[in-house]
Amino acid sequence: MKSESENLNHAFIEFYEKLSSWELKIVKDKGVSLTLIHAVEILGAFGSMPMKELANKVGVTTGTLTVLVDNLTKAKLVERVPHGTDRRSILVKLTDQGTKLFQEHDALHLNLTKQLTAGFNEEEIQLLNKLMSRVNNAF
Amino acid sequence: MKSESENLNHAFIEFYEKLSSWELKIVKDKGVSLTLIHAVEILGAFGSMPMKELANKVGVTTGTLTVLVDNLTKAKLVERVPHGTDRRSILVKLTDQGTKLFQEHDALHLNLTKQLTAGFNEEEIQLLNKLMSRVNNAF
DNA sequence: TCATATAGTTTGATAATCAAACTAGTTGGT
DNA sequence: ACCAACTAGTTTGATTATCAAACTATATGA
Numbered sequence: 001m002k003s004e005s006e007n008l009n010h011a012f013i014e015f016y017e018k019l020s021s022w023e024l025k026i027v028k029d030k031g032v033s034l035t036l037i038h039a040v041e042i043l044g045a046f047g048s049m050p051m052k053e054l055a056n057k058v059g060v061t062t063g064t065l066t067v068l069v070d071n072l073t074k075a076k077l078v079e080r081v082p083h084g085t086d087r088r089s090i091l092v093k094l095t096d097q098g099t100k101l102f103q104e105h106d107a108l109h110l111n112l113t114k115q116l117t118a119g120f121n122e123e124e125i126q127l128l129n130k131l132m133s134r135v136n137n138a139f
Numbered sequence: 140m141k142s143e144s145e146n147l148n149h150a151f152i153e154f155y156e157k158l159s160s161w162e163l164k165i166v167k168d169k170g171v172s173l174t175l176i177h178a179v180e181i182l183g184a185f186g187s188m189p190m191k192e193l194a195n196k197v198g199v200t201t202g203t204l205t206v207l208v209d210n211l212t213k214a215k216l217v218e219r220v221p222h223g224t225d226r227r228s229i230l231v232k233l234t235d236q237g238t239k240l241f242q243e244h245d246a247l248h249l250n251l252t253k254q255l256t257a258g259f260n261e262e263e264i265q266l267l268n269k270l271m272s273r274v275n276n277a278f
Numbered sequence: 279t280c281a282t283a284t285a286g287t288t289t290g291a292t293a294a295t296c297a298a299a300c301t302a303g304t305t306g307g308t
Numbered sequence: 309a310c311c312a313a314c315t316a317g318t319t320t321g322a323t324t325a326t327c328a329a330a331c332t333a334t335a336t337g338a
Binding site: 089 | 326334
Binding site: 189190191194201202204205206222225226227228229 | 315316317318319320
């Protein structure tokens, strides 16, 4: 007999796998790379940050991030702005256009979430949100 | 005021982002590529499947998957087995060694899940599992 | 002041990926 | 039964992503 933790673990993994596939399909349709939209998503969620920190969150080296930010800059989605106190450092910041892309992507996620919880009543949605928020805070 | 769906959506996205970063870190430590472990995870979670279906789930073209499965085969993690009724098709199946890798990776996930739900009682874990399973089934 | 550390870029090589052409097998309409 | 249209997977040739390591510019601390 499987423990409840094992069942939950597999539910988490299945959700993660399905969301990954969904995300990949979405970005492919838009003709942008997964890493690119991932960077936009991180900047949208956490705000402007230095190259190094963004590289860590995206999961690439700073060398790779330099190229990625070059491409994002060419596409007018981000801009490099000087760090206030450390002249070695550079902040990566979403442009208006980048913010728009982030919001569009977020709206697609919202559609998906609504679709996935179509059979839920308001209390169940609220309950699931509470439980997932507790999980996120423990991360 | 944000709707409950929006809150849940952002909880899902935060969970997905955090799990992605965790997965990336784990995979880097092991020295294998994210795509490779992703394929193993999909095969472990959903069972053997044809090239095309695996390509869709991994999010690459069938051409790319051919190379990936070649590499996985060289590493003795998967094998190509004939499809019962369609001779054009090939099933990708985890080997014993591939299954072992999946189980090791799954154990890491389970540790994480237990850690994330350390503050939950048994009923809450069961409840979250029920809700997430319903979400997964709607995917 | 100067040795050491850090942020970001560049470089050269390797690996991942794609689109399109190709092979082999299936299916449906006549 | 035949054959045109379709599908699964592979191969090929080119492009892109990525890394490690060397490099530049700035910061820090003894």
